[in-house]
Amino acid sequence: MRGTLYIVAAPSGAGKSSLVNACLARDPNICLSISFTSRDPRPGERHAEHYHFIGREEFQRMIDAGDFFEHALVHGDWKGTARQSVEPQLAAGRDVLLEIDWQGARQVRAQVPEAVSVFILPPSREALLERMRKRGQDSEAVMAARLAAAREEMSHYDEFDYVIVNEHFDTAVGEMCAIFAASRLRREAQASRHADLIAALLVPD
Known part of the structure; x- marks a missing residue:
């Protein structure tokens, strides 16, 4: 059975990498590209x-x-x-997660329409700017440019299947893991995974 491709995108400073790493630690069935x-x-x-x-x-x-x-x-x-x-892992039945931006996500969906996509939003613009400042790696001018880029990035949230607001980290992690769990329970996936069981259950008496 072919694995599922997950796409996770977010503006810089929304906490995407921290969320992804926490979810990967909980779910050993997904590998990060x-x-x-x-x-x-x-x-x-x-x-x-x-x-x-x-x-x-x-x-x-x-x-x-x-x-x-x-x-x-x-x-x-x-x-x-x-x-x-990506391709060898999916072919081997492993789920693969991509941390990419909206441009990359659009390219991937064109090739893999069944991919499951998630967009992460910050709880406010102030919180986003504060997270950028905490990195301590960029000048104010660079952060201003990144904030403008973040607005552009966030305008594409409606191209994704799911949206998570990363206000409370543990809640957001739980929500992302719930998306992974739910996608594995879709009818098509379960019909393939449990074909023998379903066939046995439907045998006439």
């Missing part, structure tokens, strides 16, 4: 754990070779998901 990026690592980021960090020339080579499942230019840097990070 590590994205590629052309930007330099930020403090604390490690290659092949947070991103695959590669140069712009190498990224362009991969684009030209058709190696990406999706890719987009985000805040002046390239980000993308390699096909090798």
Whole structure:
């Protein structure tokens, strides 16, 4: 049985990565696809754990070779998901989660219409700006640009199947895990997973 592809997107500062990591810790049946990026690592980021960090020339080579499942230019840097990070796992029946932006999500849905997509919203603009400031990595000018980009990102929330407001972290984690659980209980998935049981139950007396 083919695995399910999950898409999780959010504006910068909405807490997407923290939510995803908490859900992955609870649900061992989902693997995270590590994205590629052309930007330099930020403090604390490690290659092949947070991103695959590669140069712009190498990224362009991969684009030209058709190696990406999706890719987009985000805040002046390239980000993308390699096909090798997704297709083999789905074919083997494993669920795969993509942390991508709305542009990448649109590309993925065009190829995998049955993908389950989730958008994370902050509880307020003030909370979003405060989370950006807590990172302590960007200047005020950069944060202003990121806030403007976040407004653009959030305007695409209605392209997603589910929306979670990350006001209370534990609640948001529970809601995301509930989405994963519910998607596995859809009729089509259960009919395939329990075909023998259903056939036995429907045998006439």
